[in-house]
Amino acid sequence: MASEQKSTKSSVIRRLTRYALLYKLRIAAALLVLCCAVGAELAGPYIAKTIIDKHISSVQLPWYEISLQQAAGSGTPYVELDGKAYVRNDWAQPGDQDAKLFGADAIRRAGKEVRFMQLGGAMYLIGGADRYDGNWSLQTGPGQGEAVAQVSRSGEAPQAYPARKLSASEVVSLYQYDTGAVFRWLWLFVGLLVLAGVLHYVQAYALQSTALRIIQRMRMDLMRHIQQIPIRYFDNTPIGQVVSRIANDTEAIKDLFMSFMATFVVSTINIGGIYIALFLLDFRLALVTLIFIPVFIVVMYVHLKFSRKYITVMRARLSDMNAMISESIAVMPIVQAFRQERARLDEFEVLNEDRYRNNVKQFRVFSLSSRNFTGLVGALFTAGTIWYFGGQSLQTAISFGVFYAFIDYLGRFFQPIIGIFDQLMNAQRAMVSAEKVFYLLDLEGRELEEAVGLPRPQGHVVFDNVTFGYKEGEPVLRGITFEAKQGETVALVGHTGSGKSSIMNLLLGFYEPSSGSIRIDGANIAGMSKQALRKHMGIVLQDPFLFAGNIKFNVSLYNEGIDETRVRQALADVGAAPFIEQLPGGYNEPVVERGSTLSAGQRQLISFARALAFDPAILILDEATASIDSETEGLIQRALQVVSEGRTTFVIAHRLSTIREADLILVLNRGEIVERGTHDELMRQQGRYYRMYQLQKGGEKPAAGQSVG
Known part of the structure; x- marks a missing residue:
């Protein structure tokens, strides 16, 4: 264990040195x-x-x-x-x-x-x-x-x-x-x-x-x-911890380069210069002061050994606190609605208290081994020097000028030592943070490749006996096989956890199937660049995410091929233009984080316009109508028809009324396709889809001879 930690530390130092050597x-x-x-x-x-x-x-x-x-x-x-x-x-x-x-x-x-x-x-x-x-x-x-x-x-x-x-x-x-x-x-x-x-x-x-x-x-x-790390990592890692790596841990490393490196270099050169001056002044006195170097090295080693474990815990707790704060802010309405404020405070207090206790222990080690020890040694040696030479004739033992210069240099000698001690905590904090940063940088990722000039695919999608699990040995999809031809609409229905979103995650290349293959226009996507795969794909989520900026930006997303005319046309085609033109800023109306100043339906229409402006060959609608009212649903339905026209469209839907016109409906249960067909075909089978549809319609059965279509 000790050798592993030593190896990790040396590796971190080498990598930090490589960054420094760039300049x-x-x-x-x-x-x-x-x-x-x-x-x-x-x-x-x-x-x-x-x-x-x-x-x-x-x-x-x-x-x-x-x-x-x-x-x-x-x-x-x-x-x-x-x-x-x-x-x-x-x-x-x-x-x-x-x-x-x-x-x-x-x-x-x-x-x-x-x-x-x-x-x-x-x-x-x-x-x-x-x-x-x-x-x-x-x-x-x-x-x-x-x-x-x-x-x-x-x-x-x-x-x-x-x-x-x-x-x-x-x-x-x-x-x-x-x-x-x-x-x-x-x-x-x-x-x-x-x-x-x-x-x-x-x-x-x-x-x-x-x-x-x-x-x-x-x-x-x-x-x-x-941006290159697989989505699987983010499934199991709190967002706050990732934010802490980029913000807090890199800031701690900055202190290493700005404070410790500068202090260490300055102090080392100062100490070297002081020793040169001492040997020029008096060889005997300079030899005596050499004993300080091994003494302070031993004290620094003890300091680092005892304080490292406390700093490691402190950084871990800071990361946990950031994760909890991020989560609490994201779900604040839920926290307040269920009156969980006290429980969250108690949980945060436990983390905060643990960090405080370790911080106190670390400062205790720092206080005993830094200024106090260095100051005591410096004072004792200075007093000993004065006592030794004061008992003799200054003119015969040493000149008064040499004696003064020696005392002056001696005082200067302990200042850089104290400076190094003061920065040791920053150095240790930086080393712990660097380990976490380099761990993140060492996670396997795929290089982002340019996807400029790639031809637009036809959108012929085939799943061939695909099996997949987020954890090894625990498959969530088993033997998934279906085909979506160019321009067709395929709907995925099933209870929560049946595997609908997992199929779309595989299609987008976020995960790799355990077995089987996924092909687009006959080419296996496993060998494709992820940027090339997703260049001609669009997705609309149940809770569409809008970025801070304005409405035009949220449609174009910095894509140079999408000009303002195309943005306005896309918004008009999905029916969003009327409400946007009534806003004070119109198409330049500021959008705050997540678009919280807009209604769910308005955000959804803007996300449809985004998908339309990018003109994807394959469109994924992930429960895009699940959280809107019936009146807005009519607008969304019309926008859906506009967006899906001429594209291979996959629809994940809980509202079965929105997929009646789909070319193929796949009914999933526990990761398997248990039924497939059109709406009319599945209603005639009176199986799982029929029961789900009747449950949503209030249990009404069609009269004899009445079409279920």
């Missing part, structure tokens, strides 16, 4: 822009480190006190205090006029080493010490006269040295050669931030628009494939 160039370009954006963004802490170490903290480097004459002659930058020149150790460059002055031996001869230190909130000049390592402190506070700085070293007695307090202007003069460089670094820092923002916008737009394209492609594939 590989756009994704590659977005990732390249992303790398540039991350590089620009991650340069910030390094720039800050450079500013701190080379300019702000550089005042604590060794300084050398020399005479103004020596300093002026060397051409090296210096700071003047109390008639003396002070040169910082890093200001002597190899190309200077007298760089040798700043060699170790020359310094000892020319002057003395001093230090500028911040003690007690002020900057002091300290000189005279032979060494400047150790812990320095201000022995006497600022006051009249010179202060005293004391140094303590392990194993040695404390020593005191005179310290001169610097004024604010003198402190500023120490940084006079660093100000320009600091501003240049700051401008570079701001420029990189702006560049990173622009690049992040470009890559986000590119990735997300690509994700939308991927989902658009997937939805079109799904919608296209649904």
Whole structure:
């Protein structure tokens, strides 16, 4: 079972990857822009480190006190205090006029080493010490006269040295050669931030628009494939579940590409860039942080393992809820008429409660393993880093700039980890949804083939010993054999479940017979394209379906061969023109979903006009007069005569009075033809058809010698 799930998961990942590879160039370009954006963004802490170490903290480097004459002659930058020149150790460059002055031996001869230190909130000049390592402190506070700085070293007695307090202007003069460089670094820092923002916008737009394209492609594939799936699938699948696959499940997959993929890629590149920066800063610290990767991988694995089952149930319940909502809305009049509102609410509440409980469990796993765990690990490691290096001299163990940059990068390191955790739920939801979508796409279907230019058949239909069952071993039709010649009308009658609609479903190619054959003009329909088979067929249902649009559209159905003139003529021929011309919009009158603003008879007439406009060779009328009143039935009967003229017509009827003129009447019982003939022939037999007809006529028998025709 586990290996099967693993195989399914890998298959889903491969198929999602194939969809992504359709737009590989756009994704590659977005990732390249992303790398540039991350590089620009991650340069910030390094720039800050450079500013701190080379300019702000550089005042604590060794300084050398020399005479103004020596300093002026060397051409090296210096700071003047109390008639003396002070040169910082890093200001002597190899190309200077007298760089040798700043060699170790020359310094000892020319002057003395001093230090500028911040003690007690002020900057002091300290000189005279032979060494400047150790812990320095201000022995006497600022006051009249010179202060005293004391140094303590392990194993040695404390020593005191005179310290001169610097004024604010003198402190500023120490940084006079660093100000320009600091501003240049700051401008570079701001420029990189702006560049990173622009690049992040470009890559986000590119990735997300690509994700939308991927989902658009997937939805079109799904919608296209649904039209190829055999009708048998829809017999056993609630409509709401199919709608949920196309709408909700593809939306969840969209989150995978838009949110998780973008976050995962951004986070991975960020983490990679951060590790590069950490190794450049300090190799030891970077090695320690490597332990985070396996730790977080284990936590993510545990998170995925426990939360997957909850997300699977949540998606299943959402699908069930959609199916129930769709069903409830479709049969709302029945629900209200039989006062079933409370029962439907209770049933919905059970589904909703189950989804809620699993959602809570999933969030519990998410809360324990995502931000809380990551934040705790990050805080503990940061505290440990500060404790470890805080107990040592920052100048000997690590520079303050490196320490600052490391803490900054460390904080940035945990942000992408948290981002990945936050998107794991979307990723799991998307994987579960993808499994359902690909299951639907994997259902066997037939490719839609073009049926342009096919000749119109004569309409000679033969059923030859056809047997069929919706479930294997449970036939609903047995040995059905009959012939309908061109232009004839064949009526099918029988009680509910006798197999009338099943015969028409086989003729339309919705199902394949278990045995026997169905031929049209001598050709077996089993080898025909379904589009070619149905191109010259028309059907009128008991409850005709009208699409949202207008009346003209519901007749032509986007068929380019049916123009407005043909639409008007078809509506006039079936007798629908008078009531349509009285509507406010006439032939352009809007039709709401299912045509609920029109009466049953009006909808039926429009469906007859649709069949007439398409000019089918074979016409199927499925109880087309079963749900209309007697007055409208007269209009329908005349429309039926117009529509069926010159066509092979099959009529499924409960009202036997509507099929008296049929050329052949087939009486079915439990999937078998038990009687056949014309109306007069069947009445003379006084069998099943005779009893059905008399029952509908109120039990009246014809008088002796009176014709039953």
